[in-house]
Amino acid sequence: xxxxxxxxxxxxxxxxxxxxxxxxxxxxxxxxxxxxxxxxxxxxxxxxxxxxxxxxxxxxxxxxxxxxxxxxxxxxxxxxxxxxxxxxxxxxxxxxxxxxxxxxxxxxxxxxxxxxxxxxxxxxxxxxxxxxxxxxxxxxxxxxxxxxxxxxxxxxxxxxxxxxxxxxxxxxxxxxxxxxxxxxxxxxxxxxxxxxxxxxxxxxxxxxxxxxxxxxxxxxxxxxxxxxxxxxxxxxxxxxxxxxxxxxxxxxxxxxxxxxxxxxxxxxxxxxxxxxxxxxxxxxxxxxxxxxxxxxxxxxxxxxxxxxxxxxxxxxx
Numbered sequence: 001x002x003x004x005x006x007x008x009x010x011x012x013x014x015x016x017x018x019x020x021x022x023x024x025x026x027x028x029x030x031x032x033x034x035x036x037x038x039x040x041x042x043x044x045x046x047x048x049x050x051x052x053x054x055x056x057x058x059x060x061x062x063x064x065x066x067x068x069x070x071x072x073x074x075x076x077x078x079x080x081x082x083x084x085x086x087x088x089x090x091x092x093x094x095x096x097x098x099x100x101x102x103x104x105x106x107x108x109x110x111x112x113x114x115x116x117x118x119x120x121x122x123x124x125x126x127x128x129x130x131x132x133x134x135x136x137x138x139x140x141x142x143x144x145x146x147x148x149x150x151x152x153x154x155x156x157x158x159x160x161x162x163x164x165x166x167x168x169x170x171x172x173x174x175x176x177x178x179x180x181x182x183x184x185x186x187x188x189x190x191x192x193x194x195x196x197x198x199x200x201x202x203x204x205x206x207x208x209x210x211x212x213x214x215x216x217x218x219x220x221x222x223x224x225x226x227x228x229x230x231x232x233x234x235x236x237x238x239x240x241x242x243x244x245x246x247x248x249x250x251x252x253x254x255x256x257x258x259x260x261x262x263x264x265x266x267x268x269x270x271x272x273x274x275x276x277x278x279x280x281x282x283x284x285x286x287x288x289x290x291x292x293x294x295x296x297x298x299x300x301x302x303x304x305x306x307x308x309x310x311x312x313x314x315x316x317x
Contacts, residue, residue, distance in 0.1 A: 074287040078127050078250040079243050079301060081263035082118065082281035083311075084135075084143040085111030102185040104195060107142045111278065115143040118279045119150025122252070130166055131246045132209075134254035135174040136195040136221070141204050143279070144168060144254045149206050163208030170201060173218030173238030174255040178226040182258070186224065194221055217241045228258070235262040240301075247288050247296055252281075264314055268303040273314040280311025 088095050089105040096102040107115070122129060129151055134144040148168055152161035176182050187194065195201065202210050217238050222231070235258065243251055253259070261273035263282040284301040291297060307314050 074289045075248055077243065077247065077286055077288055077298075078129070079239070079263075079284045079286075080122065080127070080129065080250075080252040080281050081239060081260050081284075082143070082147070082252060082254050083257050083260045083276050083278060084137075084139040084254060085115040085146070086278045087111065087139050096185060101138075103183050103187060104138045106138050111139070112142060112146050114279045115146035116150050118281070119147035120153075122147070123151050123153065127250055129250045129252045131249040131251045132166055132168045132254065133171045133174065133214075133242050133251065134168065135176065135256060135259075136170050136172060136198075136201060137176055137256070138196060138201075138204075140174070140254045140256070141170075141201050145205050147252065147254065148209055152206060152209065161206055163206055166209055167211040167214075168205050168209045169211050169214035169216070170198070171216050171218065171238065171242065171253075172221050173216065173234055173241075174253055174259055175218075175221055176256045177228055177231040177258050178222045178224050179228065179231075180225070181228065182256070214245075217245070231258060232262050232266075235259040236266040239263055239266070243286075243301070244296055244298075247291065247298070260312060261314075264303055264305065264312060267301045268314075270317045271314050272317055273312060275313040277311035281305075282312060283310070 084107065086108045087105045088108055088111075089099075089102065091108045091110075095105070099105070132144055132148055132151070134140045148166050149161055152163055152165045154160040154162050180186070218234070222234065226234075235255070239253055239259070239262070242253060253263075257276040260276045260280060260282055263284065264273050265271050267284055282303060282305045284303045284305075286299040286301045288296060288298040305312060
């Protein structure tokens with residue numbers, strides 16, 4: 001891997017702009033130091049490069065080649081995690097009695113409309129979401145279909161979409177909590193599938209938006225009677241892994257209420273989420289400075305959403 005600092009190959013000592021040695025520093029500028037080439041785990045930044053809040057290892061900074069150009073600065077990644085729209089069984093309790101798949105309810109018509117409005121809002125706010133990842137349950141697929149249609153809308157052509165604007169994939173790690181508290185009527189037999197066939201799910205999404213090259217982070221649905229606490233761990237890991245999987249894109253995850261709650265509590269300390277409305281979404285953001293064989297060089301996500309701002313209510317412990 002070629003370093004962004006060519007002078008490192010010619011000299012044992014380099015005089016560069018690097019992260020300050022004070023691990024608690026919140027400064028967004030760099031100080032000038034002399035450091036030894038190949039010092040144990042040191043992060044070097046080019047002259048004039050801005051950064052924010054890095055943690056340090058043993059009081060020094062880490063040498064790492066960067067893919068991103070310091071002239072352009074870090075990429076600011078936006079992560080949205082959204083709940084599905086209004087579900088049929090909560091709107092019409094009698095629906096369950098005659099439903100062939102009561103554990104996997106569809107959206108109501110109002111749920112679809114609200115999902116479309118949410119997608120339109122995200123588009124007009126200019127977040128440039130190019131990657132949508134959704135739970136395999138029907139209500140989330142239908143929500144994603146409405147949101148993606150709005151995100152792919154062609155200006156001044158209300159019925160036209162450009163499928164190249166957004167790519168979609170299905171992620172088992174974003175599925176509903178697999179227990180009796182979240183799914184009141186499970187399948188009567190283990191031979192009955194929890195979700196529709198993948199081909200049926202893909203047919204619901206706007207044509208040309210499905211990205212078949214993406215492998216799911218979670219290879220299959222969790223087992224039935226999953227503990228709610230374990231589902232929170234799953235959501236946290238899956239959301240982080242999906243954001244890391246697409247580090248140069250703004251990402252929208254379409255999931256369930258518990259998943260949206262975790263998207264706030266996992267990145268915001270000492271917070272308890274007590275309500276997530278239909279189509280509510282969290283918005284988090286981080287700076288990504290580059291990547292190497294060691295992984296991403298990125299900040300931790302900062303939750304920008306305030307309580308009651310977009311349908312999520314939470315409070316400090």
